[in-house]
Amino acid sequence: MSRWRVAGPMLIAATLAGCAGGASLSDSTPAPAELAMPGRWMLAAPNAPACGLSFTARPGATEGMVSPEGGCPERFFTSRRWSLRQTALTISDDNNNELAQFSYAGDRFEGKSSFGTALTLAR
Secondary structure, eight states: OHHHHHHHHHHHHHHHHHGGGSOOTTOOOOOHHHHOOOEEEEEEOTTSOOEEEEEEOSTTOSEEEEEEOTTOSTTGGGEEEEEEETTEEEEEETTOOEEEEEEEOSSEEEEEETTOOEEEEEO
16 A cells, blocks of 8 residues: 555656646746737837837737837837747838847836837837
8 A cells, every 4th residue: 555655646746747748837938929919018218208009910910010109219100010039029110120129028028129228018
């Protein structure tokens, strides 16, 4: 009987370890399609008012259009395109010049503008 008390938990642990071939439970980074970029996001920069950016695209798309609201910092008033590769978001102008690069950080994106300004993008 005592052999089963030791072997039972070891068997369960070995079985569960075999299931760990996929994503780990601590890996909370969603797939790009799960990020659901379309909608209104708020862009924030130090010493500047936040501004709204409306992201549009078909469902599940990894790129689309951006429409800035008024009062955006730096050259973000020229924002026209967005592109998401894995969890890296790029915002570009109508000439395809990169305005900012972001990384997904839980419930928001954090990054830098092409001028080096720290930025956050959140719902």
